[in-house]
Ligand SMILES: *[C@@H]1O[C@H](CO)[C@@H](O)[C@H](O)[C@H]1NC(C)=O
């Protein structure tokens with residue numbers, strides 16, 4: 001009930017904003033002072049009872065955290081961020097707001113370290129929306145919105161950005177994930193991604209974790225998952241991929257691949273041996289649950305290598321439904337090119 005009455009007040013035009021402005025004539029004093037780590041007085045709790053944004057101090061030593069609830073439009077947020085006077089903010093969290101377009105300079109040029117904007121009906125993001133945070137933003141969460149098209153290049157100058165979450169949006173195609181120098185974690189889970197262009201990730205030199213779970217991938221062109229970083233993992237479960245063949249071409253093979261619930265039927269040695277060798281080195285696994293594998297002579301290379309096959313999780317054969325780990329290597333000895341190994345005794 002309380003929340004509803006706040007919303008109603010703000011619906012009556014910019015009333016709540018103009019009131020704040022009147023309260024706070026000296027706002028320009030902090031212009032460009034990125035060392036100030038104090039809440040602006042106009043956003044302190046109880047300063048303006050109707051403000052959708054409230055600033056909290058002292059969570060950490062010098063930390064300031066701004067929380068906004070129920071913003072009615074992007075312009076309303078921009079009016080507030082402009083008033084902050086280009087300040088350094090540790091975290092900004094926006095909830096239950098209507099921000100269909102993240103407009104130009106939305107964050108008012110302030111430098112913000114962590115930006116949470118989950119579930120605010122965002123459709124589009126202007127490339128300058130986050131300007132001002134280039135040297136500070138470490139984590140940006142835009143998950144659970146309606147973004148269909150995203151220009152990753154907008155973050156190319158964001159030297160500290162390590163985690164970008166675009167999960168639970170409506171992306172259908174990844175042409176290029178930009179050149180975000182320090183990006184370690186990229187979440188793209190639960191979108192509608194059908195297409196990834198060759199080399200889409202090949203400028204993300206720091207990438208360690210790529211999450212493409214729950215998308216609509218039916219095929220991957222050569223080099224679609226070429227990643228230059230020396231050590232990375234791929235989460236790609238719940239797509240409809242028949243194979244990962246050629247996907248890593250020219251890049252580094254991930255040491256952990258979670259490919260459960262795809263449409264993989266064949267485990268070709270040249271595709272999956274490098275993955276398993278990486279898993280073995282790192283103590284990771286290749287996850288294959290929910291794929292129906294053909295356990296014919298094509299998997300002899302795996303079945304007969306007891307050491308290697310331990311690094312496959314839940315690889316189940318169609319028909320017999322037996323786990324590859326339980327197959328008898330002896331039964332594959334007649335496959336061409338396979339000699340009985342002492343290991344199998
Ligand atoms: C998303 O936000 C709406 C209101 O803006 C709310 O009703 C809904 O519960 C939120 N969903 C999640 C998953 O947080």
Ligand SMILES: *[C@@H]1O[C@H](CO)[C@@H](O)[C@H](O)[C@H]1NC(C)=O
Pocket residue numbers: 273277304305307308341343
């Ligand atoms: C099993 O595979 C590993 C990794 O490729 C290899 O080093 C080892 O020699 C193989 N063992 C046999 C018995 O083929």
